[in-house]
Amino acid sequence: MGRTSEAKNKILLAAQSLLGQRGYSSLGVAEICKAAGVPKGSFYYFFESKEALALAVIDMHWAAERHDWESILEADDEPLRRLRHLLEATEARQREGQGSYGAVLGCMFGNLSLEMSNQADAIRLRLQEIFETEVNMVDAVIQEAQERGEVTLSDTRDTARSVVAQLEGQVLFAKLYNNPSQLDTLWPSCRALLGVHDDQAIAALA
């Protein structure tokens, strides 16, 4: 039992790395098993298909990212500072990825949304759920800031969606230019989306 779950775990980790670097379509089961050091025959013992593996990788990747998001967004700090920390952590993560792989890999969920969402319904639905949750998490923080009078927004959820869209768009540029510094303007952009001017922001974050 220990050995089988070890093999499954090796496949998941190899697939996570390859999926992050190369996307879904160009990957084959044989290549994943080779990278995992697991015989190809055992793949279908654990996963019905490449798509089933991709879903499991998405879930594993999201569990880790969600944990990161929660520990930042639910920290004991002022709401706008927490949001700022989330965006700074995004840049740090892309910088780390570049250090490990030599290339900014971007956001796995954004990558798969553009590559796969109109080709595999199960993957589309899972990615929708993830982005929905991300927007809800950001919305909760913006609502707190609204209740404290730090922002005045007509629809906090629309703004939360724009913040996540801005993150995805700027991560796209960071990947395209292979340069995490593209994300330097992420917080100023999101502050503008929140309608917070420099001076107010400085006061709010003091």
Next chain:
Amino acid sequence: MGRTSEAKNKILLAAQSLLGQRGYSSLGVAEICKAAGVPKGSFYYFFESKEALALAVIDMHWAAERHDWESILEADDEPLRRLRHLLEATEARQREGQGSYGAVLGCMFGNLSLEMSNQADAIRLRLQEIFETEVNMVDAVIQEAQERGEVTLSDTRDTARSVVAQLEGQVLFAKLYNNPSQLDTLWPSCRALLGVHDDQAIAALA
């Protein structure tokens, strides 16, 4: 000569359609030739490789999109209205695509940036040039608005980049949810990035 360029054109159009729907990695030369109704043998007469074809498709697609962007952004109208029209045209184009293909296909350049940019240097460089030009075009309009006193920005180019990032991020959502209405908030979000409040915007656009 007429017949050979007709065959080349058929390959380009078939590849544009398939690339938009399915991305790069999952496409094969044989499939493209079949869709184009052109014998596979003739493919390499026109294109050195699948990558060379992709570059030609990107150029063709950009020539058309650039023409659209220019006719909107250089129209005889107030700068912020022109920018708003560009974003509305983006939604209209995604809606049209959904009508034709049954799915929101997103932005070909954003799709390829996330799928391909860390795998093919020539494609990465071409996409960088395209986004650079898009940001410059948006920046020119924002600078006009700045000169007219309609916006007060410390760095118009940073804001232009955030506007294009917002567009790409929201187009990602439109594709993921297969719903062009996700783009309804594109103009309000970009207005916030420009630091223009509702009332000011109404005055500016009157």
